[in-house]
Amino acid sequence: xxxxxxxxxxxxxxxxxxxxxxxxxxxxxxxxxxxxxxxxxxxxxxxxxxxxxxxxxxxxxxxxxxxxxxxxxxxxxxxxxxxxxxxxxxxxxxxxxxxxxxxxxxxxxxxxxxxxx
Numbered sequence: 251x252x253x254x255x256x257x258x259x260x261x262x263x264x265x266x267x268x269x270x271x272x273x274x275x276x277x278x279x280x281x282x283x284x285x286x287x288x289x290x291x292x293x294x295x296x297x298x299x300x301x302x303x304x305x306x307x308x309x310x311x312x313x314x315x316x317x318x319x320x321x322x323x324x325x326x327x328x329x330x331x332x333x334x335x336x337x338x339x340x341x342x343x344x345x346x347x348x349x350x351x352x353x354x355x356x357x358x359x360x361x362x363x364x365x366x367x
């Protein structure tokens with residue numbers, strides 16, 4: 251499975267906010283060189299992690315309101331949503347290994363639960 255390109259808030263709601271499980275959202279733009287470097291990595295991860303992780307791409311030039319709503323100030327920005335809730339954020343271009351570990355690693359609130367337990 252390859253990444254899903256989202257255009258507009260309704261499709262974002264359907265593909266991200268109402269999706270079960272883990273969704274990685276790539277906020278990017280076609281003129282952004284680091285974004286163009288991260289794009290193929292996310293496409294590979296979408297195929298490799300199919301059934302475990304969904305990858306969604308949002309062009310910030312075409313979806314400025316969505317980018318603003320999710321606090322995107324720099325691109326590429328990757329957000330991980332867990333069952334519709336924003337869980338963690340990564341900004342900038344990173345190696346595939348690092349992105350994969352970040353995507354498949356523990357949820358942001360796992361550390362708090364472990365500390366409280």
